[in-house]
Amino acid sequence: MMNTQPPLLVRARALTGFVELVSDLDGDAEGLLRGVGLTMQMLAQPESAISMPATVALLENAASKLAAPDFGLLLAQRQDFSALGPIALVASRAPTVGDALAAMSRNLPYHVARTSLQLLPGPADGLAWLRYELPSGAGAAHRQSVEMCCLMEIQALRMLRGESGTDWQVLFAHGPGVSPSRYRDIFACEVTWQESGNGVVFPESVLERSIDGGNQQICDAVARYVAHLIRRNPLDLSRQIEELVARQLTNGGCSLADVARQLTMHERTLQRRLDAQKVRFVDIVDRVRQNQAREFLSQPALPLPEVANLLGYSEQRSLTRACHRWFGTTPGALRLGL
Secondary structure (H helix, E strand, O other): OOOOOOOOOEHHHHHHHHHHHHHHOOHHHHHHHHHHHOHOOOOOOOOOOEEHHHHHHHHHHHHHHHHOOHHHHHHHHOOOHHHHOOHHHHHHHHOOOHHHHHHHHHHHHEEEEEOOOEEEEEOOOOEEEEEEEEOOOOOOOHHHHOOOOOOHHOOOOOOOHHHOOOEEEEEEOOOOOOOEEEEEEEEOOOOOOOOOEEEEEEEHHHHHHHHOOOHHHHHHHHHHHHHHHHOOOOHHHHHHHHHHHHHHHHHOOOOOOHHHHHHHOOOOHHHHHHHHHHHHHHHHHHHHHHHHHHHHOOOOOOOOHHHHHHOOOOOOOHHHHHHHHHHHHOHHHHHHHH
């Protein structure tokens, strides 16, 4: 039976430099990749989608088998801002650092699925916190991935601002994997552990500073281009389809052909992409209906026939059968319990 949950994916460009680093450490890159179900061919296509849990496991396995507890940091040192692809292009043309970070956060789903990059108030007045968190399901052991991404985060901030940021601070929710002095040498600033989250803390004033080469018109044009890329080649295809299905259900249901038209692609192309991600369209529709059923049934003013109609069912009994399958009870009983 196919998994009804959308897979966690990341662009293969996230592993830029992996093969070369493993080779320099006298390791077997192909063997490490094979151990988590990845291949050299996948890495040769930077924009292709690969499994995020497999990528996270790959970095952990490499650190262990190569006796390199700082493997994620070493890999980040071999990458630059361009590893984010089109996202870096938008950010580098933004007028200010704050605009750039907002663009990165907004467009991050093109590079990695359901990963959080949030700009939050820092631990003290006058400080900002760029917080990075992997999604649940990425893997229980993920030190290497988090450390790699936080180093890339601070490298991007320094590139955008053009300053060293030695008075900044890096936060990790986990403990140190190598000596604290090694972290401070690599990050060139204070590093603390066992915090409430991961990320970089820096002065709020940095957000207002201009970026060399920043241009709002160019930034807007590039942003439109990236938005087009996301629509045409989304990383989290299931999530994008969910949003379209949710809007169409109230019009009497939807079909794969309807969604394909909205994505401006041929129905067969959409089906091939779903097959590649091992996701079925009927499961996506069912998941959307289940989530919306719970929401609609929590509103007492909505009659049950109207709830059925909003979910794209022509008859109330279809809603009743679905609720028995989803929740093990009737719509009326579920409503009383919400």
